[in-house]
Structures are given as structure tokens and as C-alpha cells.
Amino acid sequence: MPLNDPCILVIFGASGDLASRKLIPSMYEMHVMGQLHPSTVILGVSRTQKSDDQWRDEVQLWVAKQVANFDASKWVEFAQRLHYFAGDAAKPDCYPALDARLCEMAESKGTRGNLLFFMSVAENLYEPIVEQIDAAGLVVEGKRWCSVDQSAKSWQRIIVEKPFGHDAVSAASLNRALGRAFEEESIYRIDHYLGKELVQSMLVLRFANTIFEPLWNWQYIDHVQITAAETVSVGQRTAFYDQTGAIRDMIQSHLFQILAFVAMEPPSLYTPENVRAEKIKIIDSISIPTADEVAAHCALGQFAGDGVEGAYNELAGVSPTSTTETFAAIKVHFDNWRWAGTPFYIRSGKKLAAKRTEVVVQFKPPAANLFRKLPGFTGESPNRLVIEIAPKERFNLRFDVKVPGFGLHGANVDMQLDYADRFKTDPVEAYGPLIVDAMRGDQTLFKHRIEVEGAWNAVMPFLDERSAKARAGIHGNYACGSWGPKSADDLLARDGRVWRNEP
Numbered sequence: 230m231p232l233n234d235p236c237i238l239v240i241f242g243a244s245g246d247l248a249s250r251k252l253i254p255s256m257y258e259m260h261v262m263g264q265l266h267p268s269t270v271i272l273g274v275s276r277t278q279k280s281d282d283q284w285r286d287e288v289q290l291w292v293a294k295q296v297a298n299f300d301a302s303k304w305v306e307f308a309q310r311l312h313y314f315a316g317d318a319a320k321p322d323c324y325p326a327l328d329a330r331l332c333e334m335a336e337s338k339g340t341r342g343n344l345l346f347f348m349s350v351a352e353n354l355y356e357p358i359v360e361q362i363d364a365a366g367l368v369v370e371g372k373r374w375c376s377v378d379q380s381a382k383s384w385q386r387i388i389v390e391k392p393f394g395h396d397a398v399s400a401a402s403l404n405r406a407l408g409r410a411f412e413e414e415s416i417y418r419i420d421h422y423l424g425k426e427l428v429q430s431m432l433v434l435r436f437a438n439t440i441f442e443p444l445w446n447w448q449y450i451d452h453v454q455i456t457a458a459e460t461v462s463v464g465q466r467t468a469f470y471d472q473t474g475a476i477r478d479m480i481q482s483h484l485f486q487i488l489a490f491v492a493m494e495p496p497s498l499y500t501p502e503n504v505r506a507e508k509i510k511i512i513d514s515i516s517i518p519t520a521d522e523v524a525a526h527c528a529l530g531q532f533a534g535d536g537v538e539g540a541y542n543e544l545a546g547v548s549p550t551s552t553t554e555t556f557a558a559i560k561v562h563f564d565n566w567r568w569a570g571t572p573f574y575i576r577s578g579k580k581l582a583a584k585r586t587e588v589v590v591q592f593k594p595p596a597a598n599l600f601r602k603l604p605g606f607t608g609e610s611p612n613r614l615v616i617e618i619a620p621k622e623r624f625n626l627r628f629d630v631k632v633p634g635f636g637l638h639g640a641n642v643d644m645q646l647d648y649a650d651r652f653k654t655d656p657v658e659a660y661g662p663l664i665v666d667a668m669r670g671d672q673t674l675f676k677h678r679i680e681v682e683g684a685w686n687a688v689m690p691f692l693d694e695r696s697a698k699a700r701a702g703i704h705g706n707y708a709c710g711s712w713g714p715k716s717a718d719d720l721l722a723r724d725g726r727v728w729r730n731e732p
């Protein structure tokens with residue numbers, strides 16, 4: 230893979246949680262793996278005054294904590310890439326000094342005027358900061374933004390973190406604000422789930438093999454389950470979570486990305502344009518339930534108290550009358566030929582029985598069960614592909630075999646590929662490879678404007694007033710350590726199906 234261009238990665242929100250826990254550790258990993266251009270540097274920006282060295286010392290603690298096999302000598306090399314600038318990035322008076330600092334760094338480090346901005350600040354600062362970046366003249370795609378090395382062509386790109394809007398209207402507004410400053414080709418809407426190995430491997434499994442794709446449709450697949458379950462609570466940021474909930478936090482963003490990879494048509498070539506076009510198409514073909522159908526297409530819940538922590542609506546920072554869901558399950562249908570009649574059930578929640586992100590592809594039973602009078606053959610389909618994305622990275626394919634011995638007894642068996650065992654590699658933080666992709670100008674694993682707005686349109690019925698009936702009786706409607714409210718089981722039971730809740 231060609232080494233990416235040198236650039237200055239400008240992280241707005243440098244002292245925050247995301248930058249400290251994920252972004253800087255992931256850049257350290259990329260440095261150790263030789264994925265950063267030798268001239269690439271990182272400029273952290275936040276309002277708190279501190280020196281380069283103070284910031285380096287702060288983030289070193291995080292890197293040492295987050296990264297397996299932390300190497301102090303590699304850290305010394307990497308730390309030379311880290312620089313810090315104190316300023317309020319939402320205010321115009323920050324920019325003359327920031328511009329001067331960027332020019333000085335570009336000249337001394339040889340970054341050719343390439344700038345990669347990363348928005349790691351609160352969502353309400355995205356638009357003001359983008360406006361200031363633009364007003365300061367930092368974005369002149371294809372031209373020079375300061376007088377360094379006039380012969381070279383530079384680029385300026387921006388990575389935008391979720392939440393990408395709060396609903397369909399605010400997402401469109403943010404897209405317009407970004408579009409006033411950056412070309413769509415320069416906007417990288419990041420979803421770190423697309424940096425996960427098994428999510429990308431799903432595309433290879435589907436499209437590099439011939440044995441799955443012919444079966445990958447309504448004729449052979451009964452239904453698909455996509456689960457992102459957490460055992461943890463909502464953490465300290467209760468007020469933030471209460472404005473968000475499981476649908477916004479997980480389903481509209483991360484799980485719809487997985488959904489798109491499972492359901493989309495094969496792109497003609499693995500290029501950003503082709504992959505993104507297919508993702509846009511599949512999200513656009515999600516059937517939107519009518520107001521009357523919403524309650525029957527979803528199950529929403531809030532965890533009850535567990536003796537250690539109160540129920541969700543009893544937590545400090547949460548309104549006692551809050552109906553924000555800490556658990557959501559929705560049923561998705563596609564209005565297209567491939568998936569007509571095959572539902573996709575998507576669920577996510579806090580304080581559930583296990584930490585797990587996975588896709589279950591349940592195949593239909595054979596058309597005729599010739600073993601129906603023999604033991605071990607239930608007539609239910611044994612065929613199921615489970616793609617475990619986290620914490621384990623595994624593919625499991627289940628099928629029936631004959632049990633050894635006299636007579637014909639059937640039994641389910643699983644064939645498993647465990648990534649850690651097979652490839653002997655430790656997983657890297659998903660942000661790293663994605664940020665490196667942005668440095669290379671590869672948008673394949675980033676979301677397009679239309680796709681984001683389409684995903685919001687698809688979940689709005691489960692969020693706005695149409696979901697009122699589904700939110701009735703939500704308070705404490707599931708026990709901590711369970712798999713969510715009874716209504717989630719009912720959602721599948723109505724269709725004669727059950728969730729895979731195996732350990």
C-alpha cells in the first residue's frame with residue numbers, strides 16, 4: 230500500500246476523552262506500524278493552556294494504558310510528532326495565530342500544506358468551527374493555503390465524528406455547513422465500526438467467494454439479526470445520553486453501517502465511488518413504517534435498578550419522566566428484489582447480559598426434510614452464519630452432520646474461524662486505519678452525505694412522535710443482566726423467531 234501524503238492532522242478537542250483514549254493511541258499504533266509519513270505531525274487544539282510537552286505527558290499516560298505492547302522508545306519517536314495549540318476554535322480571533330502556527334509547521338516539517346482536520350469536540354461546535362476554518366481561508370482545495378513550496382499541490386480534508394446531527398433536519402443542516410467549506414470529496418464522515426476487521430471482512434466473505442452470494446437473498450435467508458450489546462451503564466454523561474439514546478447512539482450510526490455491508494448489492498469494483506453508491510442504494514431502499522406500524526416494528530426499553538445503581542430514569546442528570554431508550558430493537562424491511570420478505574432485526578442496549586457485537590445470518594430450512602422421522606433432525610434450519618465482530622473476531626458456520634455410530638442421528642456442528650488464532654495478530658484501534666485512509670484520500674470506508682441523511686430518515690419514525698406508543702411503559706421495563714424487555718422477544722415471536730442469546 231502506498232505511503233500516505235505528509236500532512237498536519239489538526240485535532241480540535243485535543244484534551245478530550247475521544248482524542249486521549251482513541252485518536253492519539255491509534256496514531257501511535259499507526260506510527261509503530263510504519264503507516265504515517267515521516268513528515269506527518271499532529272497539532273492538538275483546545276482552549277486549555279498547555280505546552281507541547283505538557284500535552285505529550287498527558288497523552289502518554291493514555292497511550293501506555295490503551296495500547297498493548299507499549300514501547301517507550303517508540304513513544305519518544307512518536308512524541309516528536311505531537312504539538313499543541315491553545316485557542317477557542319469557534320472564535321475568529323483564534324485563527325491568525327493558528328494559521329501562523331500551521332504555516333510554520335508546514336514549512337519546518339515539510340507537510341506540503343496538506344491539512345486533515347478532525348472534529349473531536351461537542352457536536353454543537355462542528356458548524357461554528359467549520360465556518361471559522363473557512364473564513365480563515367484554510368481551505369483552498371487544489372490551491373495553496375499558505376506560501377510554502379508553491380510547486381506542490383495541497384489538500385485540505387475534514388473528518389467528522391458522530392453524532393452526525395440529531396435528526397434528519399440537523400444532519401442536512403450540518404451537511405450544508407460542511408459543503409460551504411469543503412468539497413464532498415474532502416469530507417470524511419467517520420464511523421469507527423467500519424474500521425473493524427470483521428466488518429470489512431464481511432465484504433470479502435460475500436464478494437470474494439462464490440459459495441455465499443448465490444444464497445444471499447430472500448430465497449435462502451430466513452432473517453438476519455444484528456446485535457450490539459453492552460453490559461455497562463450509560464456512564465457519567467447521563468445528560469448527554471438522555472438527549473441521545475440507543476437508536477441515535479448505535480443503530481442509526483454504527484449498526485446501519487453493518488446493515489449496509491450485509492445487505493448491499495455487489496459493487497462492480499472495490500472503489501470509494503462504487504462501494505458508497507451501493508450503500509446509498511441499500512439505505513435508500515429501507516421500507517419506512519407508517520405511524521400505525523411503528524409500535525409493531527420496534528421494542529424500546531429502559532433498564533431497571535439493580536441494587537447498585539438506580540433505574541435509568543432515577544439517575545442524576547436524567548429526567549424522571551424521560552422516555553429515552555437504553556435499549557432498542559427494530560425490524561427493518563427492504564423494498565427491493567433481493568430482500569423482499571426477509572426481515573433484519575437490529576438491537577442494541579446497555580446493561581445487557583453480555584458484551585457482544587455480531588451478525589447472525591439465519592438460513593431457511595431445506596425444502597424437504599427427508600430425515601424427519603429420525604432423531605436429531607428437528608426440521609428447523611441448522612444453517613446459520615454468525616459473524617462475531619467484538620469482543621471476539623470470529624466466523625461460525627453451523628450445519629448438520631451425522632453423529633458417528635450405528636443408525637442415523639443428526640447433530641448441529643459449528644465450523645469456526647477465529648481471527649486471533651488464525652492470523653496471530655492483535656486487533657488495532659479501529660480509528661487508526663481509517664485516519665490513515667483519510668490521509669491517503671480513500672473515502673471507501675466513510676459515509677456519504679446522502680447515506681447519512683437516508684439513515685436518519687429510516688430511523689425517524691422510531692424517534693419522533695410516531696414512537697409514542699412504543700415508549701409507553703418504558704421505565705424500568707427490563708432487568709439489568711437480561712437481554713432487554715419482553716417486547717423485544719415478542720417482536721421476533723410474532724414472526725415465529727427467537728434472538729440468538731447464546732453465550
Ligand SMILES: NC(=O)c1ccc[n+]([C@@H]2O[C@H](COP(=O)([O-])OP(=O)(O)OC[C@H]3O[C@@H](n4cnc5c(N)ncnc54)[C@H](OP(=O)(O)O)[C@@H]3O)[C@@H](O)[C@H]2O)c1
Nearest residue numbers: 242243244245246247275276277317318319349350351352
Ligand atoms: N468519547 C468517545 O468515545 C466518543 C465516541 C464517539 C463520538 N464522540 C464524539 O466526539 C466528540 C468529542 O467527544 P469527547 O468525549 O472527546 O468530548 P470531551 O471529553 O468533552 O472533549 C471535548 C474537547 O473539546 C475541547 N473544546 C471545547 N470547546 C472548544 C473550543 N471552543 N475550541 C477548541 N476546543 C474546544 C475541550 O477542551 P477545552 O475545554 O480545553 O477546550 C475538550 O478537549 C463529541 O462530539 C462526541 O459526541 C466521542
